[in-house]
Amino acid sequence: MKPASFEYHRPASIGEALTLLAEYGAQAKLISGGQSLIPMMNMRLASPAHLIDINDLSELAGVKDRGDLIEIGTLTRHHEVASSSLTAVHCPLVSQAASTIGHYAIRQRGTLGGSLAHADPAAQMALVACTLDARITLARHSGERELASADFFEGAMTTAVRPDEMIVRVGFPKQQPGERSSFKLFSRRHGDFAVIAVAMVLGMKDGKVNKLHIGVGGASPVPVRLDAALEDFLDKTPDAPWVVSVGLAAYHAIAPEESTRIPAIYRKELTQSLVMHALNDLLAEQGMEAA
Numbered sequence: 001m002k003p004a005s006f007e008y009h010r011p012a013s014i015g016e017a018l019t020l021l022a023e024y025g026a027q028a029k030l031i032s033g034g035q036s037l038i039p040m041m042n043m044r045l046a047s048p049a050h051l052i053d054i055n056d057l058s059e060l061a062g063v064k065d066r067g068d069l070i071e072i073g074t075l076t077r078h079h080e081v082a083s084s085s086l087t088a089v090h091c092p093l094v095s096q097a098a099s100t101i102g103h104y105a106i107r108q109r110g111t112l113g114g115s116l117a118h119a120d121p122a123a124q125m126a127l128v129a130c131t132l133d134a135r136i137t138l139a140r141h142s143g144e145r146e147l148a149s150a151d152f153f154e155g156a157m158t159t160a161v162r163p164d165e166m167i168v169r170v171g172f173p174k175q176q177p178g179e180r181s182s183f184k185l186f187s188r189r190h191g192d193f194a195v196i197a198v199a200m201v202l203g204m205k206d207g208k209v210n211k212l213h214i215g216v217g218g219a220s221p222v223p224v225r226l227d228a229a230l231e232d233f234l235d236k237t238p239d240a241p242w243v244v245s246v247g248l249a250a251y252h253a254i255a256p257e258e259s260t261r262i263p264a265i266y267r268k269e270l271t272q273s274l275v276m277h278a279l280n281d282l283l284a285e286q287g288m289e290a291a
Ligand SMILES: Cc1cc2nc3c(=O)[nH]c(=O)nc-3n(C[C@H](O)[C@H](O)[C@H](O)COP(=O)(O)OP(=O)(O)OC[C@H]3O[C@@H](n4cnc5c(N)ncnc54)[C@H](O)[C@@H]3O)c2cc1C
Pocket: 029, 030, 031, 032, 033, 034, 035, 036, 037, 038, 039, 074, 100, 101, 102, 103, 106, 109, 110, 111, 112, 113, 114, 115, 117, 118, 120, 122, 123, 124, 125, 161, 165, 166, 167, 168, 191, 192, 193, 194
């Protein structure tokens, strides 16, 4: 299948890209890795009149240490996110998640910004951004604005990015002393999108849990954080019954849509199971009792 005809633009600077976006707005699409957009164009699910290719804008790629944050450029490929020593040391959840995206070829081309803008409900990077409270910076011709990930994702494949805006970078808060993270997913085949994915940060101080962030992807149009369901589990010494109770709380906290191919209860049970696996791994790493 072939896409509808379009005019191809290859800007040499961010300013030029933003000028093109300002000029063509909703008639244009940015292309970064092309791993989602090209199939959509081939299937005529997207027919932009103007394609703005940002692959020459090398200043939009790379991983940088910015004090409290690890800042990742929009054009950074999944494989670079997964293999960066900065993300491995300071945001291990981001590295773990990026390494599970699709297949080798997809990770070589697909980008962080493209994945966030595409906003697939089961996408790893969207889930990690929500779980870690990432800050997403958008640029347009007249300036920049920064959004919390909670305000960025509006629905399945729908974000707050306006037609004349471009994601330029994403800031992920660094993991703090006493915190550990885990990323678990279940997919039907290796490299497929997750049926359910769970991202977790567990913080411990003086043997008690002082932070528990759990995000779930694949259960709803946008990744969900289970904060409200987890309040009772803070300030406790985690043991096997605690792990079982958190798993059950996660089961009850999500409300996946019913589907003939994947029943809602299956996604709920998967969530419960992945949450317990993640907790068990994190507690075992600290020599603590697991369920
Ligand atoms: C077989 C296959 C398996 C896959 N498996 C997974 C998986 O398991 N998990 C997963 O998360 N993803 C998966 N993907 C998708 C992959 O991660 C893509 O890389 C990602 O969804 C889109 O990134 P991209 O850079 O290729 O974006 P593109 O395809 O270039 O663009 C996607 C969308 O983002 C917009 N866009 C691109 N860059 C910007 C920007 N800077 N600012 C604003 N908008 C922008 C485009 O206009 C377009 O609407 C898979 C893809 C394939 C083909």
